[in-house]
Amino acid sequence: MLAMHISPNSPINEILERARKVIDSDVPILLEGESGTGKTFLAQQIHLMRGPGAGPFRVFLCGGLPETLFESEMYGYEPGAFTGARKRKIGLIERASRGTLFLDEVENLSPPIQAKFLRVLDEKKFFRLGSSRERQVSFRLISATNQDLQMRIDAGEFRKDLYYRLAGITLTLPPLRQRPQDILPLAHHFLEQTARNLGKELALSEKAEEFLLGCSWPGNVRQLKDTISIVATSSPAGLIEPDVFAHMLQWEEAPKHDESLRAMEMRHIAAVLRKYNYNRARTARALGISETTLRSKIKKYGLGDRHGDDTDTPSISDG
Numbered sequence: 001m002l003a004m005h006i007s008p009n010s011p012i013n014e015i016l017e018r019a020r021k022v023i024d025s026d027v028p029i030l031l032e033g034e035s036g037t038g039k040t041f042l043a044q045q046i047h048l049m050r051g052p053g054a055g056p057f058r059v060f061l062c063g064g065l066p067e068t069l070f071e072s073e074m075y076g077y078e079p080g081a082f083t084g085a086r087k088r089k090i091g092l093i094e095r096a097s098r099g100t101l102f103l104d105e106v107e108n109l110s111p112p113i114q115a116k117f118l119r120v121l122d123e124k125k126f127f128r129l130g131s132s133r134e135r136q137v138s139f140r141l142i143s144a145t146n147q148d149l150q151m152r153i154d155a156g157e158f159r160k161d162l163y164y165r166l167a168g169i170t171l172t173l174p175p176l177r178q179r180p181q182d183i184l185p186l187a188h189h190f191l192e193q194t195a196r197n198l199g200k201e202l203a204l205s206e207k208a209e210e211f212l213l214g215c216s217w218p219g220n221v222r223q224l225k226d227t228i229s230i231v232a233t234s235s236p237a238g239l240i241e242p243d244v245f246a247h248m249l250q251w252e253e254a255p256k257h258d259e260s261l262r263a264m265e266m267r268h269i270a271a272v273l274r275k276y277n278y279n280r281a282r283t284a285r286a287l288g289i290s291e292t293t294l295r296s297k298i299k300k301y302g303l304g305d306r307h308g309d310d311t312d313t314p315s316i317s318d319g
Contacts, residue, residue, distance in 0.1 A: 005189040007181035015171050016045070022169055023049045028121075030106075030166050031144040033173030036222030039144040040104060042173065046142060047100040055099025058092050061296060063108040070113050072129055081130025093126060096139045103143040106166065107152055111159070118162045141166070176217040176224065186221060187212055190228040191240075200237045211242035219268065226268065226287050230275070233286065266301040269294075273303060 006012050019029065029046065031039040040059065047057045060074065068082075076091030093101065103109075109117065120126045121141070125134050143166045152158035176183065187204065195202040204212070217223055231244050269287065276282040284294040297303075 005185050007179075007185055010179055010182050011174055012042075012179070012182065015042070015173065018169065018171060019046045020049060026138075026140055027168035028141040028143070028166055029168065030149075030170045031142065031173060032149075032170060033144075033146065034175050034220055035146045036220035037173040037175055038221045039146075039173060040102070041221075042171070043100070043102045043142045043144065047102075047140070050140075056096055057100045057102065058096040059102045059104060060092055061104050061293065063105045063296060063300065065113075067110060067112050070109075071116070074117075075126050075128055077129035078131045081128070085130065088128075091126075091128065093120070093137055093139070094135070097137050098139070100140045100142055103141070103166075105145065106143040107145045107147045107149060107158065109158075111157075114159045114162050118159065118165060121162075121165045176220045180213060183213055183215075183217070183224065184209055186224055187228055190225045191232055194229050194232040198232065200232070202232055202235065202237060203239055205239045205241050208240050208242045208245065211245055215245075223268070226272070230272065230286055266303070269297055269301065270303055273298075 022029070023046070029043075031042060033039055044057060047054050065073070072082075072085075072089065072091070074091050074093050076089045076094060077085050078088055079085055120137075124138060125136055127134055149158050149163050149167075153160050153163060187209075191202055191204060212224075219226070227245065231240060235244060269283075272286050273283050276286060280291055280294055280298075284291045287294065289297075
C-alpha cells in the first residue's frame with residue numbers, strides 16, 4: 001500500500017482515510033493534482049482497498065483520441081462494424097465490469113465524447129459498435145485531472161453535468177514540494193525497488209539525502225522515481241553521492257504554470273530517449289511508465305526518433 005512508503009504525518013494519509021469512508025459505495029471519485037503527483041498509483045490503492053473481491057482495474061488515457069477510436073476502445077465492436085473490424089473486440093468498459101474503471105487526463109475528452117459517456121454513466125448501459133443489443137455494465141469510476149475543471153466548465157470546454165457525475169468525492173493530491181516529509185521515504189522505496197530489479201546493493205549517502213530534500217521536484221513523485229531509477233541504473237554498487245544527481249536536477253523553482261511542467265517533462269523524456277538510443281522498451285522502463293504511455297507522450301511532444309516521426313495513436317493502458 002502507498003501508506004507504507006510515505007511519512008506517518010503525510011497529508012496523503014488523510015486523503016486515503018477519506019477514500020476509505022466511501023470504499024463500500026459506488027460513489028465516483030475525482031483525483032486532482034499536478035502531473036506526476038501519483039494519481040494513477042493512488043487510484044490503484046483505492047481500488048485495492050476493496051480487498052480480494054475488488055475485480056479488475058482498467059486504465060483509459062483520455063488524451064487526444066478521436067471520437068471513433070474512443071468508442072471502439074471503450075465500448076468495443078462487432079465484426080464488420082467498420083472497415084478492418086474482422087473480429088469481435090470487448091471494450092474496456094466491459095473488461096472493467098465489477099471492478100474499477102480509471103479515466104486518466106479526463107479533461108481531454110472532447111465535447112461529443114463527454115455527452116455520450118455521460119449517458120453511459122447515467123444509465124449504465126451501452127452498445128458495442130455494430131451491435132443493436134444494449135448491454136448493462138457495473139463498475140466503480142475513478143477519474144483524474146491535472147487541470148482545474150471548474151475553469152474548463154466556465155470556458156465552455158467541459159460539461160458541468162459530467163463534472164458532477166465524476167466528482168462524487170474530490171481528492172486533491174498536493175505536489176511533492178508541499179509534502180517534503182515524503183521525499184526520503186519515497187526515494188528509499190524507489191531505490192530499493194530498482195536495486196532489487198538490477199541485483200545491486202545501493203544506498204543513499206547522508207549528503208545525497210540532504211540534496212534530494214533541497215530539490216523542489218516540479219515533476220513531483222514521477223520525477224523523483226525517474227531520477228532514482230536512472231541514477232541507480234547508471235551507478236555502481238555502494239553509496240550514491242549527491243554529485244550523480246546534479247546533472248539531472250536543474251529545475252530549482254516550482255513551475256509557474258502548466259506549460260512549464262510540460263516543458264520539463266518533454267525535456268526529461270527527450271533526454272532519456274537519447275540515453276537509451278531511442279529504444280522505447282528500455283526508455284519506458286527507465287521512466288517507470290508503460291510503452292503505451294510513452295508512445296502517447298512521444299506523439300504529444302513531437303519527439304520523433306531517429307527513424308522518423310512517431311505516428312502511433314495513443315491508446316489505453318491496463319495500468
